[in-house]
Amino acid sequence: MKQQELQKLVQELSTEFFGKPFNHIASFNPRLRTTGGRYKLQDGSIEVNPTVLELYDVDELIGIIKHELCHYHLHQEGKGYRHGDIDFKELLKKTNSPRYCKPLVTEIRKPKKIHLYRCKSCGLEYKRKRRMDVRKYRCGKCNGNIINIHS
Structure with missing residues (x-):
């Protein structure tokens, strides 16, 4: 699907479901990662994640x-356009629009690196997500020196 086809689809959906025209720009934004789309308050445009078409259907x-479009029309009318607003929730129900999109993360996230430290004196182990400088810290239990086991 091209930008012009997306623009036409957004305009058609706006008149069909909302009875109002969409007078701004709709475009694909490949930089969107975790969201299916967004409405930009500054210029009234709508951006859609192209990954939606790759992973799911039309x-x-x-x-x-x-x-x-629920965000768009409510904002244009000066009503509550945020996710928590009553106007927004009612318009979602009225137009049968989804509250959330399906997950868009395609790649499997690799597990976070865990740094393991141990006290020389008492043997207490410390698991940390971030590295720490063992010269600056002491054991909280016995005040002994801490060593890095592995990163």
Whole structure:
């Protein structure tokens, strides 16, 4: 799907479900990672994640567009356009728009690195996500020296 086709689809969905025109720009934004789309308050445009089309079907894309159009039309009218606002929740129900999109993370996240430290005196082990300088810290139990076991 190209930018022009997306623009046309957004305009059609706006008139079909909301009865109002969409007078701004709709575009694909490949930099979006965790969200299906976003409505930009500054210029009134809607950006859609192209990964949605790669992972799911057109129905999921339509759902995301309808969700963003709820933000758009409420903001244009000066009503509550945020996720927690009553106006927004009611318009989602009225237009049968999804509250959330399906997960878009395609790559498997590698496990976080755990740094393991041990006290020389009492043997107490410390697991940390971040590295620490063993010269600056002492054991909290016995005040002994800490050594790095492995990173």
